[in-house]
Amino acid sequence: MAFPIECLASNFLAGRGALLVGNAKNMKDEVRVVAWQDGDVVQADTGLESAWTGIRAGLRRDVGARMFDQWLKPVRLGDYCRESQTLDLLVASDFSANFVAGQFGDRLRMAWRSAAVGVREVRLRRAPDATGPRLLEVVHVEPASPVAAVDMPVASNFLPRHGFADFIVGDTNRLAFSAAQAMAGEAQPRFTPLFIHGGTGQGKTHLLHGIAAAFSAHSPSAPVLYMSAERFMMEFVNAMRANDTMAFKARLRAARLLLIDDIQFIAGKGSTQEEFLHTINDLIDTGARIVVTADRAPQMLESIDARILSRLAGGLVADIQPAGLDLRLAILESKRLVAGDPPVPDAVIDFLARAIRSNVRELEGAFNKLVAYGQLTGRAIDLDFAQGMLADAVRANARRITVDEIQKACAAHFKIDPSEMRSKRRARAVARPRQVAMYLAKKMTPRSLPEIGRIFGGRDHSTVIHAVRTIEALRETNPDMDADVRALQRLLEG
Numbered sequence: 001m002a003f004p005i006e007c008l009a010s011n012f013l014a015g016r017g018a019l020l021v022g023n024a025k026n027m028k029d030e031v032r033v034v035a036w037q038d039g040d041v042v043q044a045d046t047g048l049e050s051a052w053t054g055i056r057a058g059l060r061r062d063v064g065a066r067m068f069d070q071w072l073k074p075v076r077l078g079d080y081c082r083e084s085q086t087l088d089l090l091v092a093s094d095f096s097a098n099f100v101a102g103q104f105g106d107r108l109r110m111a112w113r114s115a116a117v118g119v120r121e122v123r124l125r126r127a128p129d130a131t132g133p134r135l136l137e138v139v140h141v142e143p144a145s146p147v148a149a150v151d152m153p154v155a156s157n158f159l160p161r162h163g164f165a166d167f168i169v170g171d172t173n174r175l176a177f178s179a180a181q182a183m184a185g186e187a188q189p190r191f192t193p194l195f196i197h198g199g200t201g202q203g204k205t206h207l208l209h210g211i212a213a214a215f216s217a218h219s220p221s222a223p224v225l226y227m228s229a230e231r232f233m234m235e236f237v238n239a240m241r242a243n244d245t246m247a248f249k250a251r252l253r254a255a256r257l258l259l260i261d262d263i264q265f266i267a268g269k270g271s272t273q274e275e276f277l278h279t280i281n282d283l284i285d286t287g288a289r290i291v292v293t294a295d296r297a298p299q300m301l302e303s304i305d306a307r308i309l310s311r312l313a314g315g316l317v318a319d320i321q322p323a324g325l326d327l328r329l330a331i332l333e334s335k336r337l338v339a340g341d342p343p344v345p346d347a348v349i350d351f352l353a354r355a356i357r358s359n360v361r362e363l364e365g366a367f368n369k370l371v372a373y374g375q376l377t378g379r380a381i382d383l384d385f386a387q388g389m390l391a392d393a394v395r396a397n398a399r400r401i402t403v404d405e406i407q408k409a410c411a412a413h414f415k416i417d418p419s420e421m422r423s424k425r426r427a428r429a430v431a432r433p434r435q436v437a438m439y440l441a442k443k444m445t446p447r448s449l450p451e452i453g454r455i456f457g458g459r460d461h462s463t464v465i466h467a468v469r470t471i472e473a474l475r476e477t478n479p480d481m482d483a484d485v486r487a488l489q490r491l492l493e494g
Contacts, residue, residue, distance in 0.1 A: 102365035162209035170327030198320030201359025
């Protein structure tokens with residue numbers, strides 16, 4: 001009786017005993033023993049536990065004892081999947097899982113990769129209700145034959161919270177979202193490959209998870225393969241070293257949906273690029289679906305084979321731009337609806353959306369931090385609390401706005417020539433926009449009054465003071481002026 005094991009997670013009743021696990025076709029094959037006693041594993045032949053001990057020590061040193069004890073100390077090892085090289089880390093609640101993933105997810109992932117124990121991805125999950133021990137290591141399986149490698153399991157390790165239903169759509173990501181839905185639909189898409197590009201934390205990986213989940217829902221038996229470009233490269237190199245490239249090729253070419261994340265990491269890797277090119281060519285010829293992500297457009301990728309770039313650009317290229325203010329507000333509102341107590345007031349939501357502009361992942365992490373501290377301390381969440389708690393994040397996100405940017409934005413808004421910002425003309429049609437620009441320069445840049453005056457055509461600092469006071473007074477009495485200034489602020493803040 002054979003027990004080929006790729007991903008194994010076993011629950012046992014508390015008590016005493018031992019479990020013999022392995023690819024037990026006969027007694028010559030490798031087996032490993034896990035013993036348990038009173039609900040605790042007392043012997044496990046695995047490198048994960050020793051690696052976790054070292055990782056925990058490093059995390060405590062890096063993030064500080066207080067933060068570590070509060071959030072990372074309770075984390076324990078969960079299931080490990082050899083096929084996807086994914087390790088589950090278990091916490092007490094869904095909220096804790098979201099918070100730890102948002103605040104420490106990248107750090108945990110890099111630490112496990114550096115430990116070199118076969119873990120490439122980590123998932124934070126709520127611990128199951130069962131209290132028995134779980135087998136933490138995937139038992140070694142003898143290398144499969146090329147034929148067996150084709151029997152690839154359908155991807156099942158995609159995060160439920162990264163489905164299409166949880167993706168907030170705005171003007172900056174609408175094309176990418178619509179293209180992802182088409183790629184995952186039951187009808188054969190009119191384009192392949194789909195190339196999605198955008199900065200870090202903007203939702204590319206979220207869309208990959210959504211595509212896989214939606215595709216598997218209507219085609220549960222169709223093989224889905226998801227991997228980072230880095231892992232593609234590592235597996236190909238390992239296959240060449242083991243003289244087993246045929247199994248690697250067969251496994252990839254069996255996929256009906258291939259998802260490759262961060263393709264920019266194969267830049268300069270000649271043999272890997274050659275294999276990748278052959279893979280996508282074969283898959284396209286057989287009608288398979290291919291989705292590739294990168295941090296920039298195909299034509300901007302350096303040291304990538306021109307034939308690959310041509311193939312990628314020959315499908316549909318969709319970009320995800322940094323989330324605008326409206327989209328950031330919508331994302332925060334969706335999180336507020338499920339956050340529970342303490343309530344997060346509108347003023348705090350507005351503050352977060354305007355202050356955290358770098359990427360969506362950091363925005364969600366800042367929100368989770370506020371809610372977590374509010375729940376742990378019992379303190380009400382208000383604007384002062386949010387500003388104090390997120391001061392470091394706000395400083396890191398502060399984009400240095402220049403006076404030149406302000407002058408150009410005001411000139412465009414009021415439909416005058418930018419040179420008028422520095423001219424001596426005093427006509428109201430020119431002077432008022434110039435005063436607005438001086439006001440914004442004082443409010444949005446660190447420039448001193450004399451510096452601002454010099455930039456505006458060598459004017460005295462008293463002229464700048466007069467402009468600031470004039471616009472402040474007009475904003476209180478003139479709704480149109482207030483609306484103009486707010487619109488310019490939003491534009492300049494991104």
